[in-house]
Amino acid sequence: MPGRFFLTTPLADIAKFAGRADEALPEAKPRRNIQPGQDVIALTTDGFEPMRWGIIPVGRVNARGRPVMETIINARSETVFDKAAFDGVGRAVVIVDGWYEWTGEKRRKTAWRIHGNAPLIFAAITDVWKAPGGRDVKQVAMVTCEPNKDVADIHHRMGVLLRPEDVPLWLGNDLDAARALMVPWPDGMLSIEKADDVDWTAD
Template sequence: MPGRLFLTASLSGVADFLGVDATGVAPDPPRFNMAPGEQVLTCPPDRTLTQMRWGMIPVGRVNARGRPVMETIVNARSETVFSKSAFDGVTRALVPANGWYEWTGEKRKKTAWRIARRDGRLLAFAAIFDVWNGPGGVRLPQVATVTCPPSGDVKHIHDRMGVLLDPDQFPIWLGDDTEAAASLMRPYPDGSLLVETATGVDWTAP
């Protein structure tokens, strides 16, 4: 649902895929292991490209004592993303990637899986974002990917997957019509994704 992301396409390739202008955006080197808490390339509704922290501290959410909740949400469930109070006031966005990783098996004996489009094209994860205002005037743009039940391609490795969007759906997801955007939160078509064991990546499995 994604546990880690990878983005190896060039900045110009990402910009062409998303239909945005990347002028003035500093390119990243290929990133083979993007973990929650790190900066990820994000496309908000103004169709720019910017870096945001992957993982949201819900803005304005407090516990029974009135203290801010500091729990970080990396993946937001499609079933509740438009109704849960933790997501009040968030804005929709896209997170581009070449694919993502999942793990199966017991601790210390996990198998890592690499998931990408079968045709090698980029993926766009449906996401939500806002800006967290921290102590001392800190302002932190933060993003969470949106998940849904798995497609037939990935259900054998996880019971959730990221909501994946095609270019003709980008304007709907980034637009103002919440009902239309909600209709996009469904599993990606079966047969579109390639799932294979991942080797040669430097990581510590979550």
């Protein structure tokens, strides 16, 4: 599952890739280290907009009626549409150049950069958190599934990836059509390399 993202492709080119070239775009600088808790650019039926990566589950409860305490960064595809904790969430996509994962023991971890031959479209869910002072904070979490063979040696989960033509289905009202998209990305379409050149203290 995505630990961090990177996006250096201009957002205008991302919009063209998504078939949304005519839409208004927020400002977005190139970033090689997008972390949970920071803003990412999400695409919904309302267009592109910044959202906080991580759903603060204030007021959300699990199946036993107990409060969900941990911030939701990623949501499992197997339960995202069934768990009480996800009642009322919306859907979005997050388009980036790729993501990072880590392997190994603490203090000896190896960082890996994962990307394709084109931008990657991650299926996501959205929510709105009522922050102190009454400010509405739009939030997003990625949907994950079993890994394909490309990723399996690095992580036991991966983000659900979509083709551009799948985006309207994911953002649409047909829940069964959205469920059908939550499968591993086809094998052989991702490249993986060591990410020794990334400054993990920078955005």
